[in-house]
Amino acid sequence: MFTxxxxxxxxxxxxxxxxxxxxIARKCQPGQFVILRIDENGERIPLTIADFDRAAGTITxxxxxVGHTTRQLGRLSAGDAxxxxxxxxxxxxxxxxxxxxxxxxxxxxxxxVYPIARAYKEAGNKVISIIGARxxxxxxxxxxxxxxxxxxxITTDDGSKGRKGLVIDPLKEMLAAGEKIDLVMAIxxxxxxxSVAEVTRPYGVHTIVSLNPIMVDGxxxxxxxxxxxxxxxxxxxxxxPEFNAHEVDFDGLMARQKMYHSYERREHRCGGDCSCHR
Amino acid sequence: xxxxxxxxxxxxxxxxxxxxDEVALGYDDTTxxxxxxxxxxxxxxxxxxxxxxxxxxxAFIKHIxxxxxxxxxxxxxxxxxxxxxxxxxxxxxxxxxxxxxxxKKGEPxxxxxxxxxxxxxxxxxxxxxKVILPPEPLGKVAIxxxxxxxxxxxxxxxxxxxxxxVFEALHAPGGVLMYGIPEFRLPKEIVRQEIEELKELGVxxxxxxxxxxxxxxxxxxxEEGFDAVFIGTGAGLPHFMDIPGENLNGVYSAxxxxxxxxxxxxxxxxxxxxxxxxGKRVAVVGAGNVAMDAARxxxxxxxxxxxxxxxxxxxxxxxxxxxxxxxxxxGVEFRLLTNPVRIIxxxxxxxxxxxxxxxxxxxPDESGRRKPVPIxxxxxxxxxxxxxxxxxxxxxxxxxxxxxxxxxxxxxxITTDETGRTSKEGVFAGGDxxxxxxxxxxxxxxxxxAAAAIHEYVQNKRKGARNSQ
Ligand SMILES: Cc1cc2nc3c(=O)[nH]c(=O)nc-3n(C[C@H](O)[C@H](O)[C@H](O)COP(=O)(O)OP(=O)(O)OC[C@H]3O[C@@H](n4cnc5c(N)ncnc54)[C@H](O)[C@@H]3O)c2cc1C
Ligand SMILES: Cc1cc2nc3c(=O)[nH]c(=O)nc-3n(C[C@H](O)[C@H](O)[C@H](O)COP(=O)(O)OP(=O)(O)OC[C@H]3O[C@@H](n4cnc5c(N)ncnc54)[C@H](O)[C@@H]3O)c2cc1C
Ligand code: SF4
Ligand code: SF4
Ligand code: FES
Ligand SMILES: [Mg+2]
Numbered sequence: 048m049f050t051x052x053x054x055x056x057x058x059x060x061x062x063x064x065x066x067x068x069x070x071i072a073r074k075c076q077p078g079q080f081v082i083l084r085i086d087e088n089g090e091r092i093p094l095t096i097a098d099f100d101r102a103a104g105t106i107t108x109x110x111x112x113v114g115h116t117t118r119q120l121g122r123l124s125a126g127d128a129x130x131x132x133x134x135x136x137x138x139x140x141x142x143x144x145x146x147x148x149x150x151x152x153x154x155x156x157x158x159x160v161y162p163i164a165r166a167y168k169e170a171g172n173k174v175i176s177i178i179g180a181r182x183x184x185x186x187x188x189x190x191x192x193x194x195x196x197x198x199x200x201i202t203t204d205d206g207s208k209g210r211k212g213l214v215i216d217p218l219k220e221m222l223a224a225g226e227k228i229d230l231v232m233a234i235x236x237x238x239x240x241x242s243v244a245e246v247t248r249p250y251g252v253h254t255i256v257s258l259n260p261i262m263v264d265g266x267x268x269x270x271x272x273x274x275x276x277x278x279x280x281x282x283x284x285x286x287x288p289e290f291n292a293h294e295v296d297f298d299g300l301m302a303r304q305k306m307y308h309s310y311e312r313r314e315h316r317c318g319g320d321c322s323c324h325r
Numbered sequence: 326x327x328x329x330x331x332x333x334x335x336x337x338x339x340x341x342x343x344x345x346d347e348v349a350l351g352y353d354d355t356t357x358x359x360x361x362x363x364x365x366x367x368x369x370x371x372x373x374x375x376x377x378x379x380x381x382x383x384a385f386i387k388h389i390x391x392x393x394x395x396x397x398x399x400x401x402x403x404x405x406x407x408x409x410x411x412x413x414x415x416x417x418x419x420x421x422x423x424x425x426x427x428x429k430k431g432e433p434x435x436x437x438x439x440x441x442x443x444x445x446x447x448x449x450x451x452x453x454x455k456v457i458l459p460p461e462p463l464g465k466v467a468i469x470x471x472x473x474x475x476x477x478x479x480x481x482x483x484x485x486x487x488x489x490x491v492f493e494a495l496h497a498p499g500g501v502l503m504y505g506i507p508e509f510r511l512p513k514e515i516v517r518q519e520i521e522e523l524k525e526l527g528v529x530x531x532x533x534x535x536x537x538x539x540x541x542x543x544x545x546x547x548e549e550g551f552d553a554v555f556i557g558t559g560a561g562l563p564h565f566m567d568i569p570g571e572n573l574n575g576v577y578s579a580x581x582x583x584x585x586x587x588x589x590x591x592x593x594x595x596x597x598x599x600x601x602x603x604g605k606r607v608a609v610v611g612a613g614n615v616a617m618d619a620a621r622x623x624x625x626x627x628x629x630x631x632x633x634x635x636x637x638x639x640x641x642x643x644x645x646x647x648x649x650x651x652x653x654x655x656g657v658e659f660r661l662l663t664n665p666v667r668i669i670x671x672x673x674x675x676x677x678x679x680x681x682x683x684x685x686x687x688x689p690d691e692s693g694r695r696k697p698v699p700i701x702x703x704x705x706x707x708x709x710x711x712x713x714x715x716x717x718x719x720x721x722x723x724x725x726x727x728x729x730x731x732x733x734x735x736x737x738x739i740t741t742d743e744t745g746r747t748s749k750e751g752v753f754a755g756g757d758x759x760x761x762x763x764x765x766x767x768x769x770x771x772x773x774x775a776a777a778a779i780h781e782y783v784q785n786k787r788k789g790a791r792n793s794q
Contacts (some may be wrong), residue, residue, distance in 0.1 A: 070539050084496055090589065090598035091496075116598055130498040133533035195731050263589070265600075266494045266535055267579035267721050268561040270502075275572060280565065285723065302674035306574045310600035 048127035049083075052105060057187045058180075059111040061155060062121050065098070071096070071134045077162040078140030078257065078289055081106070082265040084131035086118055092116050093262045095159035096135060109187065110160035114311050118309035137288045140255075144171040146161030148219070150196070151214050151243055152178045153235025157188045159257055160234045164196045167232075173197050173285070175228075177217050179235075217248050221249050223306060233258075233292065237301050243290035254292035256284045260300055261307070274296045275298050294297035328431030333362040333438055342655040343625050345508045349413070356370035357442040360553075361390035363433045367426055372436060375421040377567025377770025380404045380437055381419060389439055389457070398447040401440060407473065407519045408501060408644065409448055413511050415766045418690040419660050423702055432484070448518055458527060462488040464552040467535045468543045470726060472500020473765045474557030474756025477772035478521060478779070483526040485780055490551075492534040492723025497588060502765070504588040505580070507618050509625065523540045537702070537723035542731070545750055552783045553751045556739060557768070560757035564721040571714070574602060574646055575676035579611070579715035586622050604711030606630045608679045610665055611715035612642035617649060619713045620657045621638050631657045631706060636684050636697045638665040662686070662697065666704065668712055678706040720758050728752070736761065745775030746782075753779055 053065040078263065080095045098107035099285060112121045121127075140163045148167045152160035157178045168174045174195065179202035181185040186208055187202065194200050201209025201216040210306060215233070220229065231254040233243040240256040247254045260272040260283050267285035274283050277294035334350040335341075341348050350362065363388040369517035372382045380401055387398035401408045415421075417437035425433035442450045463486040468475040479489045497503050499516045524530065533605035536542065536558075563578035582601065585591040591601035601625035609619045612635035620631045633652070633672070635642060637660050642649060662684040664756050669678040683703035720737045732740045732748035738759055745753040755771030757763055 070534070074539065088590070088593075088597045115595075133494065133496070133535055133539075135538055136535065201737065213681070263581060263584055264495060266561070267723065268563070269584050270563040270578040271581045273565075273572060280567075284589050296572075299674075303572065303574060305674075306601045310594065310602070314593065 048130065049132040051123055051125050051147070053241060054123070054125045056230065057109065058185045060121070060187060061185070061187055062112070063121075064108045064110075064120075065105050066107050066108060066129065066132065067104060068132050070267040072099045072101050072104045072106050073131065074097050074108065075135035077140030077142065077166045078159075079135035079137050080159075080265075081108070081132055081134035082136060082262065083108075083133075084119075085116065085123070086104065086130050089119075089130065090116055091131075091194065091263055091265070093136070093259070093265060095257075096162070097158040098162055105237070107240050110145065111155040123256045128207065133265065136284060139290060140232075142166045142170050145176065147173045147220060147227055148214065149228050150176045151218065151231065151233040151235070151239075152176070152188075152192070153214050153239040153241075154180055154185065156233075156235030156239070157186075157192065161188050161191055161195075163194065163210060163234075165233055168195045168197075171306045175221070177212035177214045178198070179203060179209075181205065205253075215242050218243065219246055222246065222252070228252050231292075232256075237304065240292060240295075241297035244295065244297070248293055249253070255289050256295060257288045258290060258295065258300060260303055263323055274303075327363065330363075330432045330435040330438070331356050333435075335735070338654040338656075339607060342510065342621075344773065345625055347512050348509050348651060348656050349649060351445055352438060352442045353530040354394075357389055357394075357439060358392060358675070360435050360439060361386045363427060363566065364390070365535055367424060371424040371426060372421045372434075375419075375424040376772055377420070378404045380421075380731045382438070384646070385443060386434065386436070386439055387791075389443060394446045397443040401443060404598070404773075405637075405769070406477050406480060406523060407765075408440050409444035409515045409519055410473075410511060411766055412437050412439075413445055413515075414502075418647075419649065420526055420766060421648075443722075448515070448668075448727075456761060457495045459467060459482075459486040461551070462486060463489070464549060464787065465486070466783070467492060467551040467554045468548070468557065469542070470494075470500060470557040470559060470758075471498030471520075471532075472557055472559045472756060474559070474758075474768035474772040475500070475504070476520065477769035478555045478557065478753075478755070478776045479528045479772075480523050481773055483523070483528045483777035483778060485776070487780075487783075491528060491530045492536050493530060493643065495588065496532050498530050498532065500557075504584045505618070507583065507587055507622050508622070510618070510640055515685055517632075521569075529773045531683075535723065536610070537727035542728045542749075542752060543726065547645075552786065553753065553779045555745070555754065555779060556747070556754040556758060557722055557756045557772060558721055558724055558758045560718040560762040561721045563714070564717045564719060565714055566665065566716060567648050568665060568667055569794060570670055570676070573668055573670040573676050575602060576712045577610070577714070579713055580718065582614075582619055582713050583622065586626070592626060592628070594724075598606055601626065602711065603628050604676075604709070606632075606709040607706055607711040608632045608634050608660075608665075608709045609713045609715055611717070612637075612644055612649075612661075613643045613715065614648055615718075616713075616715035617644045617652045617657075618713050621652055621655055623713070624655055624657065628711070630709075632709070633657055633659045633661075634663050634665060634679070634707070635661050637694065638662055638686060641694050658753065660707065664697065665712075669706065675727045676712055677708075679709050680704055680706050718762055720761070724758075743774070744778035745771060745780060751782065753782075755762045
């Protein structure tokens, strides 16, 4: 059992857990994730390791309540425990001194971007971060990102915080202004990662995205997480989750993410009217 | 004496095709004794050479004939840690029963059925084996993967007196027994009970431990203080055909489809949280045991038409005759000499058809089977909404990639000598990770052999260490 030591609400329906998991904390690196199961009837879901404390033997998970399992997770409190937690899974982010790195995090995607941006910074890079959300309430990890970034841009769809607009706007401007960017790392909704890829493509700036297809085992056994990258099928759980954005078939990924929509709706007993199914 | 095996009662096809309960129901006491009487108690017991774990077949059958069922199971368990499982899923016709003398003129003795009977008899009565463990363990051994190979090595080593820890990537031990073979052929409760018994021998099972990630083999040998490691990680990497449309919604690997249903209990959705999409018309590509399991599972999830699509003919189908028979009885339709060329999707990215080409048999290929060749302009579309690829699995590379000095062949399987020794000192391997996809009992046999080799290795090493002190 993996005990939840701390619970915090970062935004409406976005929660943070600090979980006791010494074996995972000992080994994990930025970019890796875990697969958890809440109880005996639970499904296996992947969540990124948003932070870790090796000495304390803990990892931090940040999740958005979008459906049955993440909502059930959100109802747990400090002192409760998860039945299963496997990891660290996936390949770690390749960290070295590239020069100037732009880290883009959209919505819940800021959570996985944070440890990566921090590691880039520690490796001596200039880190320019762009984080965004639909509105000010949904923006997470602003302080944390500010602390490890040389420059931080904030965007919201409605302008309630930072600039009104999308996370790609500051990126477009930097590129248009001829700013030298050695690497872009973008994590967020697939549609956001796709637009980042389109923005950087003409400039030939190497761009990495972290993909989130539907997973089951997370060990390369089921092939359910396959994504076409450079016209070859890759299993995101073992070959990724990070890939060269300019090679990813984002449309295919988006279609596959919807595979269980009709089931997920039935499961909610909400008729599919809830915000997660818009 | 009857020239045929005593029949085992079964659920009727029209009923069982819609439920997940076990198909074969097992012998009762009287039938078991009668079947046991068919055994000639051959002095040379040729049947034994067909059993990879070397069960003393005539001895346990004699106990059944005499009505001493507990003596029968005690005899079996000296060699086989998982008898209720093997009695159900061993392809006996290719193993023990193939060599049975009685089979020369009629049907062989139902060795598997009798083994199952004895194991079920003991399980129903909660009978456990007695073990006396040495006060001081002989050494510490790590087992990677809780499939049949790993579990059988673990059981043997524990019984010899080792402290054994099994590391399993998934949340439940059992390997293919848990995630692949369906409930209606092998109830998961039986797998759990047989594994429980191993735990009572002192075997510790650590689930959620992905070796290569959570620990590496080198860390187990150095930092964690294990004297030796056995790798039994199986053949879990699913193959796809590399045809257009394979990433459409509604296309599964058999592994994913079966894992969702067996390990994750998707047939109980939404009570169990994992969904599965079975569809109304399902094509399963391939004709091995895995394909039959996927096809029969799809039926039970409510599919109206389930097709087996196979590029060769009936004769070449690799599945056990019994499984093919069961699938046919339940209504699975066979589209033989048919090869998929493309999966057709609708505008929303879902499967709506499987384009196939008809095949004919040409000259024999390397495998000795006649090679299927496409018939020009014979394409047609099978109207389906789900496609399940059951065309084989390869070795999962996680352990190999993270273990320097571990030799593998060009397919990625770990290479070993006949005792299970790998190229790396203190590291042994067996089961599907070495041979490629094979059978439960072959994996168990390999685990057993490796256990003996590990014992020898650890004792020599310790002796060496004592002598040099
Ligand atoms: C490598 C990886 C890292 C992730 N990290 C995070 C994270 O740090 N924080 C976070 O909030 N979310 C993360 N996700 C997404 C998270 O796993 C899904 O939101 C969650 O599984 C939804 O489950 P549900 O039952 O609550 O919702 P459902 O209603 O069942 O599903 C909602 C949507 O989530 C996706 N989803 C459903 N089941 C799975 C599954 N088994 N695996 C992946 N996606 C699924 C589907 O697109 C689905 O339409 C990550 C996904 C991946 C693959
Ligand atoms: C659907 C299906 C039906 C079958 N039916 C039959 C049948 O009727 N009769 C028969 O004899 N055979 C059958 N087989 C074949 C048989 O199941 C296999 O040959 C046998 O299970 C191989 O045993 P194993 O121990 O080598 O590997 P597996 O059973 O594959 O077990 C390997 C275990 O290792 C774990 N693992 C993998 N990588 C790691 C890692 N890095 N760290 C930790 N753990 C890891 C896996 O999660 C798994 O639990 C069937 C196979 C399938 C897929
Ligand atoms: S374990 Fe399998 S091969 Fe051995 S006797 Fe039993 S059924 Fe036959
Ligand atoms: S070969 Fe057949 S008849 Fe002879 S001992 Fe074995 S099971 Fe009995
Ligand atoms: S989640 Fe099963 S192979 Fe990646
Ligand atoms: Mg869900």
